[in-house]
Amino acid sequence: MIKYNYDTYQEEIIRDLCELIAIPSVNNDNPKPDMPFGEDVERGFQWVKEKALEMGFEVTEFDGYALQIDIGSGQHVIGMLCHVDVVPGGDGWETDPFKAEIKDNLVYGRGTVDDKGPLVCCLYAAKFMRDNKLIPDDTRLRIVVGGDEEREWKDIAYYCKHAEAPEISFAADGKFPLVFGEKGLIDFDYLWHLTRDTDAPIQLEKLSGGMARNSVPASADFVLRTENAEAVANEIKAEAEKMGYDAEVNTDNCFVNVHVKGIGCHAMVPERGINAVSRAMHLLSALGEKLDCHSFAASYEKYIADDYTGGLLGCACSDKESGALTFNPGKITLENNDVKILAGIRYPVSKKYETFATCIKAVAEKMHCECKIIDHMSPIYFKRDDEVVVLLEKAYRDVTGDDVNQPFTVGAATFARTMPNTVAFGPIFPEQEEMSHLPNEFISIEDLNKTTEIYINALHNLITR
Numbered sequence: 307m308i309k310y311n312y313d314t315y316q317e318e319i320i321r322d323l324c325e326l327i328a329i330p331s332v333n334n335d336n337p338k339p340d341m342p343f344g345e346d347v348e349r350g351f352q353w354v355k356e357k358a359l360e361m362g363f364e365v366t367e368f369d370g371y372a373l374q375i376d377i378g379s380g381q382h383v384i385g386m387l388c389h390v391d392v393v394p395g396g397d398g399w400e401t402d403p404f405k406a407e408i409k410d411n412l413v414y415g416r417g418t419v420d421d422k423g424p425l426v427c428c429l430y431a432a433k434f435m436r437d438n439k440l441i442p443d444d445t446r447l448r449i450v451v452g453g454d455e456e457r458e459w460k461d462i463a464y465y466c467k468h469a470e471a472p473e474i475s476f477a478a479d480g481k482f483p484l485v486f487g488e489k490g491l492i493d494f495d496y497l498w499h500l501t502r503d504t505d506a507p508i509q510l511e512k513l514s515g516g517m518a519r520n521s522v523p524a525s526a527d528f529v530l531r532t533e534n535a536e537a538v539a540n541e542i543k544a545e546a547e548k549m550g551y552d553a554e555v556n557t558d559n560c561f562v563n564v565h566v567k568g569i570g571c572h573a574m575v576p577e578r579g580i581n582a583v584s585r586a587m588h589l590l591s592a593l594g595e596k597l598d599c600h601s602f603a604a605s606y607e608k609y610i611a612d613d614y615t616g617g618l619l620g621c622a623c624s625d626k627e628s629g630a631l632t633f634n635p636g637k638i639t640l641e642n643n644d645v646k647i648l649a650g651i652r653y654p655v656s657k658k659y660e661t662f663a664t665c666i667k668a669v670a671e672k673m674h675c676e677c678k679i680i681d682h683m684s685p686i687y688f689k690r691d692d693e694v695v696v697l698l699e700k701a702y703r704d705v706t707g708d709d710v711n712q713p714f715t716v717g718a719a720t721f722a723r724t725m726p727n728t729v730a731f732g733p734i735f736p737e738q739e740e741m742s743h744l745p746n747e748f749i750s751i752e753d754l755n756k757t758t759e760i761y762i763n764a765l766h767n768l769i770t771r
């Protein structure tokens with residue numbers, strides 16, 4: 307085991323993480339030349355590049371899609387996969403999500419866990435290995451940094467087309483002890499062109515909610531126009547109270563404004579959240595035929611509703627290896643009578659994609675809408691005695707002394723899917739709350755230190771295998 311004194315880099319790790327958090331590296335849908343994910347993600351890339359060069363590492367840029375950081379020059383390449391982009395800050399923060407704050411030895415800010423904290427840990431783990439002459443002449447360490455992990459993975463797709471994959475790697479974007487399987491993912495949109503009853507007493511003017519398909523929506527809003535605003539508002543309030551919803555309802559002349567609160571979380575664990583979009587849709591469906599687009603609201607309530615198991619879709623299933631399928635309608639928008647729902651399914655590792663593609667398309671026909679499949683990622687699954695699993699698990703156990711918690715499978719998608727001999731490995735420790743994508747995201751200083759030490763030992767094990 308390689309011993310690491312936490313005082314070696316603790317001050318630098320905290321400083322660098324705080325600097326990186328201050329860059330709101332969210333894909334802003336405003337690409338520019340050599341900035342396919344926008345200026346803020348590019349700012350994140352440039353910060354990482356400058357830090358790596360300052361450390362004496364070699365940096366290769368991939369046209370604004372990704373960075374490659376090499377430490378050493380040997381032919382045997384060992385990889386660490388990270389990303390600099392983050393999800394939006396969102397609601398519910400007690401601090402500024404893009405201004406790091408340290409309280410009670412916890413660093414708060416968007417990206418502390420997913421994925422800027424572990425990215426900084428990887429940089430300093432590599433620096434430790436180099437400074438202590440633990441990288442043989444025939445080996446190089448390689449940190450691959452993406453900028454579109456939270457959205458469409460165009461970053462890693464571009465990188466894989468233009469670079470050779472490492473021989474063996476870990477994705478610093480998961481949990482400890484390690485993740486040896488990831489569910490299959492289907493990203494898809496449901497699209498309605500609303501047929502409205504212009505004589506209906508209640509007209510839907512606005513509808514929105516959620517940030518992304520891979521997050522459970524923490525809030526949703528809709529605006530209704532009606533000649534009986536007070537009566538409609540009272541009806542909605544009564545339904546919300548009956549259902550136990552947290553909803554703010556107010557009137558403004560002939561308009562009823564409704565804000566529904568949920569609990570946001572990562573879509574891989576939707577049971578930990580409350581889907582505000584589905585609650586808003588229930589309130590709309592409860593208005594019945596008084597609503598001008600009641601058939602749309604009714605179809606959502608019948609086939610989607612607040613059911614993260616996919617049971618109403620007809621997709622519910624599970625297996626021993628990875629557990630149950632999960633479903634998340636993560637974002638809804640209404641523009642010019644067109645409704646779009648960004649949704650995703652995470653299916654068990656033993657199941658087949660075709661089953662679920664057929665299912666969600668069949669439901670679209672029943673709902674009289676279009677289903678557009680945006681992306682599919684096949685599941686990955688390693689055996690417990692596979693080399694990468696054994697070596698990384700040993701690093702974790704040597705550092706922590708934990709011989710109880712076992713490797714497991716998840717519904718998340720990490721860059722481990724894109725490289726051979728790669729699994730997700732840290733930074734979240736057993737029994738810790740999953741803070742990725744949540745308000746008040748944080749990582750402890752102790753965990754930053756411990757993660758760095760685990761990564762040092764992981765690199766040593768992979769080098770000496």
